[in-house]
Amino acid sequence: MAHAAALEIRHLNKQYIVDNQPMPVLENIDLSINPGEFISVVGSSGCGKSTLLRLIIGLEKEYQGEIRVDGQPIVGTSLERGIVFQEHRLFPWLTVEQNIAVSLLNANQSSKSKHDAVHAHIEMVGLKGFENAWPGQLSGGMSQRVAIARALVSRPEILLLDEPFGALDALTRSHLQRELQTILRQEGITAIMVTHDVEEAVYLGDRIVVMEPRPGRIKRVVDVPLARPRDRGSYAFAAIKADVMADFSEVIAPPEPAPPPTHGLSPSWRFSW
Amino acid sequence: MSVISLRKLRRGTTIPALILLAWWAVYAFGITDSKLFVPPGQVLTAAATLSEAGELWPAVGQSLLRAMGGFILGAGIGLIMGVLLGMSSRTERFFSLTLHSVKQVSLFAWLPLISVWFGYEDGSKVVFIALAAFFPVVLNTLEGVGNVPRDWVDVARVSHFTPWQMFARLVLPAALPSIFNGIYLSLVFSWLATLGAEYLLGSGIGLGTLLFESRAEFKMDVVLVGLVLTGFIGFALDIIAKATERRLLRWRENTVGA
Structure with missing residues (x-):
């Protein structure tokens, strides 16, 4: 089992310069994440949640405040932190096996142990037999499995997920959510997932960070004290989901109540057969 | 099937x-x-006669050698320059205007200058062919290298790619389809330019020289032999280029929709 890291974010501010004007993207983010914890980050578009992940992975350099992994400030990208993007971002000229091995290119391991790790992870995401397939031959769900294997093969301490299942159909999505949960339990690592799917956030998260937009701020943090694997149909699950959804009720105006039908068939007629 | x-x-x-x-x-x-044309049989006879006299195949060989020399020189420099310009937007801005202006000069307008500088021997012909081969490669390479998707660059950065890995494992394979378009065009242009160079800088043996001289001597059968051979060689180069492309880019073949 890989070592799970703690993540400490203190007074994090980030702005982009647009037309010579500073535009705040993230404002005063404070968050402590315990080793092995799964954090869901939900928010409508424009709340800077993807930027937050890019800062933690080390793809964005300029920010104010502190981001510390196990007490160490992050400097650039690191093999200790893996990421799954919304699009699979596989290299089309490499096979499944070679795509996963990309993460280990600069890992300090023997080629034998790299080979073994790649195959173990192919098996883990259920793609045994597809080692030599090209990304162009895979479905969206399979490609995302490869992307998950690529993010995990270097045994990171933190896994970041940027709307990882957002582009998949509902059935594949719930299937992969279940598998991700199993995989992360095996690996025992810390995970932060950004999503705009509240159900997904409740299903996977130990805590849910609710963000609000312009500029991106943390509105509140919701605990999800439910045993895993979680039952999406349970009352407790629905209650938490409704609680988080309520945060977005201002943004999404409730639909106007439909006027009663004034013509056509009478209601009694409709249900008579 | x-x-x-x-x-x-x-x-x-x-x-x-x-x-x-x-x-x-x-x-x-x-x-x-009409004496301006000959029956098909006579073309075959002329080809056989030329071949026996040892005039035909050395000419073909010389032409191919020039074409390949010019192609390798021009495409090679084009590839290197395209990569350098594509990797750095500053160098691209620096060279872009020059490159696109020079490209507009018709290839044959260079001939007088080239013949004055390099004479009428093989040197000038190879330089002319190289010039023809250069532009398609440099422009397509530049485009391919400059347009590597940022999404893939993120993946490479997350995997801690060194600058060399960034180039060899991301930029080059990502740009390869575009580079290949350039190389393919370059090969076609090289062969066209070879005939042009030999015809216009006629000295030494070659298919173009053969065409030029037989026209002067009104040997229409030999002219037609040259014409047919030129076509066949162009066709063969095309097939070789396409086969190489298919082999190098075989990942593109195995693609289902979306």
């Missing part, structure tokens, strides 16, 4: 066969006896 390709082949060869038949017929039935 074979039935379909056979039918395709028959469909494709119908027009050439009809043209050949008509060509043969106008001479065989005495519809014309």
